Amino acid sequence: MSAGRPGFPGGTAVSHLTVYDWPGADGLAGGSPHLHTASGEGYVVVGGSGRLQTLSGDGAAEHPLAAGTVLWFTPGTVHRLVNDGGLQIVVVMQNAGLPEAGDAVFTFPAEVLADPDRYAAAAALPDGDEDAVAIAARRRRDLALEGFGELRDRVAADGPAALDRLHERAGALVAAKVPGWRTTWERSVRSGVDETDRVLTALGGGDAGHLRTASVHVGERREQPYRYGMCGRLCTWDVAAVAG
Numbered sequence: 001m002s003a004g005r006p007g008f009p010g011g012t013a014v015s016h017l018t019v020y021d022w023p024g025a026d027g028l029a030g031g032s033p034h035l036h037t038a039s040g041e042g043y044v045v046v047g048g049s050g051r052l053q054t055l056s057g058d059g060a061a062e063h064p065l066a067a068g069t070v071l072w073f074t075p076g077t078v079h080r081l082v083n084d085g086g087l088q089i090v091v092v093m094q095n096a097g098l099p100e101a102g103d104a105v106f107t108f109p110a111e112v113l114a115d116p117d118r119y120a121a122a123a124a125l126p127d128g129d130e131d132a133v134a135i136a137a138r139r140r141r142d143l144a145l146e147g148f149g150e151l152r153d154r155v156a157a158d159g160p161a162a163l164d165r166l167h168e169r170a171g172a173l174v175a176a177k178v179p180g181w182r183t184t185w186e187r188s189v190r191s192g193v194d195e196t197d198r199v200l201t202a203l204g205g206g207d208a209g210h211l212r213t214a215s216v217h218v219g220e221r222r223e224q225p226y227r228y229g230m231c232g233r234l235c236t237w238d239v240a241a242v243a244g
Helices: 116-123 130-158 160-204 209-213
Strands: 013-019 034-036 041-056 059-066 070-073 078-093 104-106 232-238
Touching: 013 041, 034 160, 041 130, 041 160, 059 078, 059 130, 078 130, 078 232, 104 116, 104 130, 104 160, 116 130, 116 160, 130 160, 160 209
Parallel strands: none
Antiparallel strands: 013 078, 013 232, 034 078, 034 104, 041 059, 041 070, 041 078
């Protein structure tokens, strides 16, 4: 990796999430169901309790969450966080920068997913007044829950193959963003892998000179106060690599 500040280990991003306590149409409080198209996601539960509802190649499932739980899932897994009380999570995202650049796709109803303009309008949050942002975030969550319910019924009836159309539409929605994602990935994840390759080659030859450049870094919060995200209010730390 180039001189300057290295990225967080593994080219990951780190956020603190307080999951929404807004009840949905089914009476359960929680976040907006969605999937990630290129990045895996990990949870370290630090407070409260809840559940993660998922739709994946394994079908429909529900996973309990409590303080101390460590859980992760791969791209394409549809996930919905349910807050049973005070649920707080440290989220570790693969490919720092990609999720923030539109890697995620909400489970809106099929007719919204099929229309890029309708999808963009439904996914957007307004700037400015916090009450207006909260109302829009809740409306967005409820629309995603509507599509999630339909999708879960189809998975129950037809198995994981029922997710194929969602995956195809998600891919179509993000395709134009991929060139920019590749640049981000090359500057973060790939540069870290290349640096490890150089280190291993050097160590194999008896050269430990890279250890002389050891350093410590502290990430600063990007948001103050916490912003409205997909699953709750969150604060993301600035842990990306900075070139020298």
